[in-house]
Amino acid sequence: MEIDRIDRRILVELQKNNRIPNQRLAELIGLSPPACLKRVKRLRSEGVIVGDVSIINPDLTGNKMTMVVSVEMERDRGDIYQIFRRSILNAAEVTQCYQISGSYDFMLIVTVKDIQAYENFVERVLRKDLNIRKFHSSVSMRTVKYSTVVNLDES
Known part of the structure; x- marks a missing residue:
């Protein structure tokens, strides 16, 4: 189009x-x-506009912690990646998931109310997946920029 x-x-x-x-x-x-x-x-x-949403202030919902999680899979195989992607689609805590190049295979943005909720997510989703070699968690200290706007400059 x-x-x-x-x-x-x-x-x-x-x-x-x-x-x-x-x-x-x-x-x-x-x-x-x-x-x-x-x-x-x-x-x-024609699918250019794919949805209409309300953007909610996470601080007002109790989800005050944002974690950036890098995941490395055990093997570089499509079937393993597909199983992982499916599990992430079912994990409500994951607000964004990117399959990436480099040292890790996936980058997750996980939003939870506290460290206990994050630990529950880790046990329920990440530790149960035997195809994960390792994962690294970083705590976001501050949101510097968050936007859903797609740049439409013609340049």
Whole structure:
């Protein structure tokens, strides 16, 4: 799918506020409301916009600890990776998981209320997987930047 300059402008605005009324969005973009709505529907139907979420302040939910966990698998095999990915998809504490290159195979972002909850996660998910060679945990001391915005610069 081609994303033109107008689509990019729509996406920039929707990333700021996906609850913006179509009338206001159309004004900002410089389109008629029906043309704007048609473009937004197309962006959704073609999978450019994959979901609408509310971003919650983790401090207010009790999840005050963020751990960055590097995982090294025992062997470099697709079936082992697939089993691990499936277990991570079922672990609610994991908010992000990246399969990476380098010394480790996966990088996890784990959000929990305290160290006991993290220990429970480790025992339930990581220590039960016999294909994990080792993992390294780091405690995030401060969130410097957190964003869900995708850069849409054309450069």
